[in-house]
Amino acid sequence: MNQHDFTLREVEVTRYITPLREGGSMPAIVSCSDDFLYVLKFKGAGQGRKALVAEVIGAAITRLVGLRIPELVIADLNEDFARAEADEEIQDLIKFSVGINLGMHYLKGAIxxxxxxxxxxxxxxxxxxxxxxxxxxxxxxxxxxxxxxxxxxxxxxxxxxxxxxxxxxxxxxxxxxxxxxxxxxxxxxxxxxxxxxxxxxxxxxxxxxxxxxxxxxxxxxxxxxxxxxxxxxxxxxxxxxxxxxxxxxxxxxxxxxxxxxxxxx
Incomplete structure (x- = not known):
């Protein structure tokens, strides 16, 4: 998404890599069909879809202000990932999030x-x-x-x-x-x-x-x-x-x- 283009690309989640347990919503690092890594924000997490809406609005205005923010994408999550997950908490989160979620491009090595x-x-x-x-x-x-x-x-x-x-x-x-x-x-x-x-x-x-x-x-x-x-x-x-x-x-x-x-x- 460039500075004045508010269209979100669509990708499919191809691999669940690891959860990020620092935040209460427990996002995860995933790989997607475009071969990039993303931080996946789940619609089934605590603040749900409202948080995803705030993320998109915030990202667009961040760019208009002239600040940097990683690209956001719509990421489609298949129910098969829940069946393959051993952790029950993550399994439930995936089940509640099957379908379209929000991905943020993962900045590898960022501090x-x-x-x-x-x-x-x-x-x-x-x-x-x-x-x-x-x-x-x-x-x-x-x-x-x-x-x-x-x-x-x-x-x-x-x-x-x-x-x-x-x-x-x-x-x-x-x-x-x-x-x-x-x-x-x-x-x-x-x-x-x-x-x-x-x-x-x-x-x-x-x-x-x-x-x-x-x-x-x-x-x-x-x-x-x-x-x-x-x-x-x-x-x-x-x-x-x-x-x-x-x-x-x-x-x-x-x-x-x-x-x-x-x-x-």
Whole structure:
């Protein structure tokens, strides 16, 4: 997926290699029909399809901000992998995830970003902090940075905890206008000295048509919410309106970033 192409390629999982037990959702490294390795994010994991939706939206906007993120693909998982798996927990996870899941290109040899070891530019820090304040991503802290260094460059991963309003759909209109108070815990907040310039640029890029294109790339299956009686298209409209409200009232979270930085001093 290039910067302005929100179409996800489709591949088939050909081999389950190993689980990644660091995260609660237990993704796995797999090989696929295009002969590449991917980190497979299962729709049957704890946060389910909602996390996959957040990943796709987050990846598209990450690229539009001008940051690096591995390619995402739709990965089809066959039920045969469950029968071949000895671990009962993994076996159940695969059974609940048969069909289309999300793969993220595996960056072999990448290391976890550590701000005490690797210094990044203020420009990158501003982009990352703006991105996570906009997407309401609670999972980019010192404890769990969800960033990698690969080939001496910063790469973003794991946006699954973003856009958490969609787990209940309660008061989503109000949530869109809220500042993001958790930004105070962001690992790059001390380096982010000018998110306002990023915000000005992104307000000219993130249009309703862009959001509609991003949501159009997400499979209907991941967007349908039977519990809330929402069709895929209903969900798309909510996401687009949420993101439009958020960008149109971005001063709310930009001011919160400034306030959080003041409290660091």
């Amino acid at each position: 976890t970003f550590d701000r005490n070891v690797t210094k990044i530019s203020a420009e990158e820090a501003n982009k990352v902090v703006w991105l996570d304040a906009f997407l309401m991503n609670v999972d980019r802290t010192v404890r769990n940075t969800n960033m990698l260094i690969w080939q001496k460059e910063l790469w973003m991963i794991d946006n699954g905890a973003a856009l958490y309003f969609h787990h209940s759909w309660d008061n989503w209109q109000e949530m869109a206008l809220k500042p993001f108070v958790q930004i105070k815990d962001h690992v790059l907040l001390p380096e982010a000295d000018n998110v306002t310039d990023v915000n000005t640029k992104m307000k000219s890029i993130l249009t309703e048509r862009v959001f509609e294109s991003i949501l159009g790339s997400i499979p209907d299956e991941w967007l349908t919410d039977e519990a809330m009686n929402l069709s895929a298209n209903d969900s798309r409209k909510v996401y687009v309106q949420f993101l439009m409200n958020r960008i149109n009232h971005s001063d709310n979270f930009i001011n919160q970033v400034a306030h959080a930085r003041e409290n660091l001093i």
